[in-house]
Amino acid sequence: MIKKITYIFVACSLIFASCEDYYDTKNNPITYGDTYLNIGVTTDKAVYKPGETVHFTLKERPSGNLKVRYSHLGEVIKEENLSGTSWSWTAPSEDFRGYLVDIYETEGDGEKIYQSIAVDVSSDWTKFPRYGFLSSYGNISTDQITRNIETLSRYRINGIQFYDWMYDHHRPLAGTAENPLVSWPDLIGRPNYLSTVKGYIDAAHGRGMKAMFYNLAFGALSNAASDGVKEEWYIFRDANRSEKDNHHLDPPFRSSIYLTNPANPEWQAYLAARHKDVYSVFAFDGYHIDQLGNRGTVYDYDGNEVRLNETYAPFIAAMKQADPGKRLVMNAVSQYGQNHIARADVDFLYTEVWDESKTFEQLAQVILDNNAYSDNRKQTVLAAYINYARSNSSGYVNAPGVLLANAVIFSFGGAHLELGEHYLANEYFPNSNLQMKSDLRQDLIRYYDFLTAYQNLLRDGGTFASFEVKSADENIRVENWPASQGAVAVSGKKIGGKDVVHLINFSDTNSMDWRDTNGTQKEPATITDAEIIITVDNQVKNAWFASPDLNGGVSSTLDFTQVGNEITLTLPSLKYWDMIVLEY
Template sequence: INGLQFYDWHYEHHQPLAGTVDKPDTIWKDIANRPIYFNTVQNYITAAHKHGMKAMFYNLVYGALKDAGSAVDDKWYMYIDKNHGTKEKFALPSNFVSDIFFTDPANTDWQKFITKENAKVYEVFPFDGYHMDQVGNRDKKLYDYTGREIALDETFGQFVSGIKALEPKRPVVMNAVNQYGGQGIGKSPVEFMYTEVWPPNDDFTALARNITDNDEWSGYKKATILAAYMNYDNAENKGWVNTPSILLADAVIFAFGGAHLELGEHMLCKEYFPNNNLQMKEDLKASLVTYYDFLVAYENLLRGGKLFTPDVASLNSNVKLNAWPAQQGGISVTGRKVGNKDVLHFINFSNAAHMNWRDNKGTQTEPVAINNISLHINASGKAKKVWVASPDNNGAAPQELKFRQDNN
């Protein structure tokens, strides 16, 4: 884990620092009226840096609260009418501090304003950079102050580029909510691609497609992190995270070169990160350590190169293989060519209860182990060695396999 997102740490969206640079507040209320403590934020940043992690402060790219007043010019907002009569807003429950009123991310004066506010944050807290957020497609026409229609999805890349130009030494990341604005973000100077995944991207094939789309949009230069919230419906109540669903989702994400934003002080099962209704059992805690070891140890084989569809068949009549996309009732196979290596991933859906990666109700079943499989693989050249490694076996350590190669 080399990066932390400090979600809802700030005071107000248009004024993230509570108090002043000379005298910052020691305690303040976040948007949900929860108390936030200066020392807690400071200590987390210190701990992150001690462990070699980047500490990224979170904020929307276009938020102002009801008390912004003249600090945020009316000309910077987005409106739902051409005559700037009604500001676009994100309505929140009555016990929250305020609804969030949306500014135009492409407005350069807004970019300059929020950069100055961010500078105050950097003076007080040793944050490394800015984790930018949005709330997705608004499904309505939006206008700037002059009545010009705004193509909202195209503004995010402009915002990223504008902020980076104003703060060139600070790393930035931008959330493409369900890939909204992802193409523009991919061309902008973000450190990596970041997608929060929502319906209708519900099955494992769609989950992987988020990563391959991001690869394409970033010119195959940036890795992807998916904020993919698990056991979503169950998180309305106290209970346990379903271990098989987490590991199957991670297996797919890792196989396609991505990483999974899933851990905070607990497993993240809702977009509101403080929700901690579902806890991890000990088997999941242990498995995640090995899965993350696997992700780091084999990074150069999991990422880069080029995806391909392997020509592979099982010589065991009771084992069903299928080329990706994922299919229930068998082992789905995908491949990646990395240098002179062919990397094949075998993901076991043979007894999967369903193919919804989120596993809303926590009903996914643990895959049954399939042992001693004989495979026929049509290789692209002469094979020197064949290895197998799995986070589910042998501590993810590689094991050399015996093989015979014909016609080469």
């Protein structure tokens, strides 16, 4: 909506009372070394097709007999010796799978894990969208473009929204399809360059990522009449059409935005033609459709009331018919019109979350509602602006607010639009007042690796369920979702013969509002060696654990005892978010 690498871990002795009770996928004890602080691993793409070759690069190779291990949902599928700093792996032939690749060394009876990275093998990015953005297209160098895309790729971003890349909303391409301008002003007057937009698209495609151009469904600037936009296409604030509905913008914006009727067939044909010009010049993969939320009662040129929420499905259908090979996604501002959008021909759902959904519980409910609207067929991406009030001035993003929100979004199967050339804390995407400290950058790499590696548990079907979980320590409150301040919240799902139990640590929160608008959310104290009891339905064959906050998300088996329908196990640690998987 318009205004609108490295990992850091504490040494094992500081995290745990002892390390002997926690094991890797081969049931060997895990230890953690400081070497993990100084090396990084990257891949040449953000996503791969089945059977494609994955190229890895290790920034720095420590001495020792290193091995690389490839796992899917905690199960090792291959491991091999690692002799250099670059190697390749042929991705398995199965489509739509997430993998975790880790580098380790055997130490006595255990292992030291140095690094990990996720690999997404998916022929269609919209199956598991991880959406990023770009917002500045000045005359920047090829090297800077490459670095920005490489960074997004390392976060495993597989689709990019090109925000405010265009000229006028009603005529997004500056110049003509035959002779596009080399530069043009965006809505606020910033210079955009043809070479930069094209350079970003090419760089994204080189990394296996897709590029979506941003535009409103119904925007026209004050000069639109000279470009052929008719008065009969607009919507008005009264039945006598005395005032066009508009999104007022003061200078330095070049114009306010006047709203047309998305269901008007002539407007649809006009805009589709303008977008064909865009596609003839730029290799965009699709159209990110924006709206402006509930506009109240509005009217068409003839004085008929227009129910905007009902206009979006026919608009989407017209855009798809005009360019059937291009992808579509539409913003549902505060869920406005989402029940109609979800059943239209969009590839995933996108919600810009505002204060109608303030709490962590309401944030998760947006994802659950979207699942219901789409009959569980489409994924959800949330534009959810953390530290929003703080974004009005310069400073740093508050990491606890980001990580708690992401723990909720990711554990409920959603993704979060937040990463671009800078962190996104405001609906005007070029706003870069808040920067990430290095620790948060590293944390988010781990979180996005986790989202990718375990996507088949987090985002690939199953049934959300409640689990009865108790703590053996009376000082640790454990409660079923919804989240409660001062407690560990339990949520999860049943999928493929597994129970997936999520634990999110709200023990030290000072607010249950996800936005952490002033950046005051507290960092939770790490809970260590917590003994918990889970009520289960059947005999458990195997229990394992993974967390984006520990060991780069690498899974470890857990010892447990089962008496009747209760199993007892000990968590290695809980910082923000743990995932326990019980296999039957």
